[in-house]
Amino acid sequence: MKRLFKTYLEKPELAGLILLLLLIVVFQIRSHGVFLNQDNLRGILGILPEAGLVAIGVTILMISGEFDLSVGSVFALMPMTMAVLMLHGAPFPLALLAGLLVSAAIGFINGYVTIRFAIPSFITTLGMLFMARSLTVVVSGGFPPLLPADLPNWLFTSFVGPGNMFRMSFLWFAGIAVLTSLMLSRTNFGNWIKATGGFPPAAAAMGIPTARVKIICFMLCSMLSGFAGMLQVLRLGSPLPSIGEGMELQAVASAVIGGASLAGGIGTVMGGIIGTTLIRVIDNGLVLSHVDANWFKFAIGFLTIFAVVANAWMRKRAKAIKMED
Amino acid sequence: MADVIISVHNLHKWYSGVHALKGVTLDFTRGEALGLVGDNGAGKSTLINILSGVHTADQGEIKVEGRTVRIAKPRDAMDLGIETIYQYNSMVPTMSIARNLFIGREPTRFSVFGVGLLDQKKMASESIRAIANVDLHLRSPDALVGELSGGQRQGVAIARAMHFKSKVMILDEPTNHLSVKETKKVIGFVRGLKEQGITGVFISHNMHHVFECCDRVVAMARGEIVLDKRIAETSIDEVHGVL
Numbered sequence: 001m002k003r004l005f006k007t008y009l010e011k012p013e014l015a016g017l018i019l020l021l022l023l024i025v026v027f028q029i030r031s032h033g034v035f036l037n038q039d040n041l042r043g044i045l046g047i048l049p050e051a052g053l054v055a056i057g058v059t060i061l062m063i064s065g066e067f068d069l070s071v072g073s074v075f076a077l078m079p080m081t082m083a084v085l086m087l088h089g090a091p092f093p094l095a096l097l098a099g100l101l102v103s104a105a106i107g108f109i110n111g112y113v114t115i116r117f118a119i120p121s122f123i124t125t126l127g128m129l130f131m132a133r134s135l136t137v138v139v140s141g142g143f144p145p146l147l148p149a150d151l152p153n154w155l156f157t158s159f160v161g162p163g164n165m166f167r168m169s170f171l172w173f174a175g176i177a178v179l180t181s182l183m184l185s186r187t188n189f190g191n192w193i194k195a196t197g198g199f200p201p202a203a204a205a206m207g208i209p210t211a212r213v214k215i216i217c218f219m220l221c222s223m224l225s226g227f228a229g230m231l232q233v234l235r236l237g238s239p240l241p242s243i244g245e246g247m248e249l250q251a252v253a254s255a256v257i258g259g260a261s262l263a264g265g266i267g268t269v270m271g272g273i274i275g276t277t278l279i280r281v282i283d284n285g286l287v288l289s290h291v292d293a294n295w296f297k298f299a300i301g302f303l304t305i306f307a308v309v310a311n312a313w314m315r316k317r318a319k320a321i322k323m324e325d
Numbered sequence: 326m327a328d329v330i331i332s333v334h335n336l337h338k339w340y341s342g343v344h345a346l347k348g349v350t351l352d353f354t355r356g357e358a359l360g361l362v363g364d365n366g367a368g369k370s371t372l373i374n375i376l377s378g379v380h381t382a383d384q385g386e387i388k389v390e391g392r393t394v395r396i397a398k399p400r401d402a403m404d405l406g407i408e409t410i411y412q413y414n415s416m417v418p419t420m421s422i423a424r425n426l427f428i429g430r431e432p433t434r435f436s437v438f439g440v441g442l443l444d445q446k447k448m449a450s451e452s453i454r455a456i457a458n459v460d461l462h463l464r465s466p467d468a469l470v471g472e473l474s475g476g477q478r479q480g481v482a483i484a485r486a487m488h489f490k491s492k493v494m495i496l497d498e499p500t501n502h503l504s505v506k507e508t509k510k511v512i513g514f515v516r517g518l519k520e521q522g523i524t525g526v527f528i529s530h531n532m533h534h535v536f537e538c539c540d541r542v543v544a545m546a547r548g549e550i551v552l553d554k555r556i557a558e559t560s561i562d563e564v565h566g567v568l
Binding site: 292 | 409436445499
C-alpha cells in the first residue's frame with residue numbers, strides 16, 4: 001500500500017490528472033449537465049488534437065532539457081508553405097512533404113544553433129518565433145491564398161466514429177500520442193532523451209550523443225507543430241498567417257501542468273496531453289458555466305503555478321516515504 | 326614483465342597554449358590498484374580524460390592489451406573495457422537505478438538503426454544481480470538514483486562497471502563529499518576489484534585513502550610523472566615531498 005502510494009506520488013502527471021477530473025465534475029454540475037453531453041464533447045475533441053500535438057512536441061523537447069518558443073510560428077508557416085505550393089499547382093502529398101521538411105529544417109536550425117553556439121534555446125527559439133512568423137506573412141504575400149477545393153479532408157478533418165464523435169484529426173493525435181509515449185518510455189532512444197535532459201554530463205560520459213538527441217527532439221517538436229497547424233487550417237478552410245499566436249506559451253503551460261520539469265529529465269507525453277485537455281476544458285467550461293470568458297487566461301496562469309507547486313510538494317512527499325525492505 | 330593491460334607512451338596534450346601533459350609514459354598492470362595523485366592542474370585529470378575518451382591526446386600512443394588503439398569518444402573507451410566513474414557522479418538522478426545501469430547500453434528486444442524496444446524484464450533482473458554483486462543493499466531497481474546517498478550512487482556506478490565486465494576501472498575522486506562510513510565502503514570496493522582481476526585507477530587528493538587501498542602510487546606534477554613506486558616501498562611523506 002505504502003509502495004503503491006509512493007509510486008503514484010512520483011508520477012509527474014498526477015497533479016494535472018486530479019485537477020482535470022475535479023474540473024470536469026465542477027463544470028458538469030455548473031453547466032447543468034451540458035458539459036459532458038455529446039455535442040459539447042465533440043466540440044472539445046475536435047480542436048484538442050491541434051494544441052495537443054504541439055504540447056506533445058514541447059513536452060518531449062522539455063524532457064530533453066530544451067525549450068521551443070517558435071512552435072506557434074511554425075504552426076502557421078507549415079500550412080502557409082503548403083497553401084502557396086498548392087496555389088502554384090503542387091499536389092497535396094507533395095505540399096505536405098514540403099511543409100514537413102520546412103518544419104524539420106526549422107527544428108534543425110533551432111537545435112544546431114543552440115548547441116553549436118552554446119546559447120539558451122529560449123533565445124534561439126525566441127528569434128525563430130519572429131523569423132518564422134515573418135516568413136509566413138511574406139510568403140503569403142499579405143493575403144491568405146485560397147485553398148484548392150479537392151483537399152483530402154476525409155483523412156484529416158471529417159467526423160467519424162459512433163455518433164460522429166471524433167474528427168479524423170483525433171485519430172492522428174491518438175496514434176501519434178501512443179507512438180511518442182512508447183518511444184519515450186519503452187525504447188532506448190527514450191532513455192537517452194531522459195538521460196540527456198536529466199543530467200547531460202552523465203549522459204555524455206556514458207556515450208550518449210547528447211547533441212544529436214537534442215536536435216532530433218527539436219526537429220520532432222517542429223514537425224508536430226507544423227502538422228498540427230495544417231490540421232487547423234484544414235478545419236478552418238483558410239491558411240491565416242496569424243494562427244498559432246500565443247500557442248507557444250500555452251504549450252509550455254500544458255507541459256508544465258502535466259508535470260514536465262523546465263530543468264529537463266522529468267515529464268511524460270500523457271502529462272502534456274492532460275495539460276492540454278485541462279486548458280481546453282477550462283476554455284469550454286467557463287463559457288458553459290456563464291463565467292466571463294476573460295477569466296480564461298487567469299485560470300491558465302493560476303493552474304500553471306498551482307500545478308508546479310503541487311507537483312514539487314508531491315515529489316517531496318514521495319521522497320519522504322522511505323521503503324526499507 | 327608484469328601483465329600490462331594499458332600502456333601509454335609519450336602522451337602530450339595542449340589546452341589552448343597550456344602544455345597540460347608533457348610526454349607521459351605509464352604502464353597499468355592487470356589486477357593492480359593504482360593510486361594517481363597530484364595537485365590540481367598536475368595533469369592527472371587530463372590523462373584520465375584521454376583514457377576515457379572525453380579528450381584525445383595531441384601526440385603519443387595508447388596500447389590496450391598490446392594493441393595500439395584510438396580512443397576518440399567515451400563509447401570507444403567503454404568498448405575497450407575502460408570504465409570511468411567521475412567525481413561529479415556518473416548517474417542521472419531523475420532516473421531509476423535500473424535505467425541508469427544501462428544508459429547507452431540498453432538491452433533491446435529488436436532494433437532498427439540502433440533504436441529499439443527496451444527489454445525491461447532483462448533490465449530489472451540484471452540490475453538486481455549487478456547491485457547484489459557489489460554488496461549493495463537497495464530496496465528496488467526502480468528507486469530513483471536521486472534518492473540514494475552519495476556512497477550508494479558510487480556503488481551503483483561501480484556495479485555498472487562490473488556488470489559490463491570492464492577490465493580497467495578509473496575512479497575520479499570517488500570519495501569526495503562522502504561521509505567517513507561511505508568512504509570506507511568505496512575503499513572496500515577498490516580493494517575488491519583486485520579479486521576480480523580488474524585494474525583500478527584511483528584518483529584522490531587524500532593520500533591516506535590511496536595508501537589504504539592501492540598497490541602502487543603514481544604522482545604527477547606540472548604534466549609529468551614525478552614518482553612511481555609500490556606502496557610498500559614508499560611513504561606518505563615521500564609522496565608529499567615530490568609534489
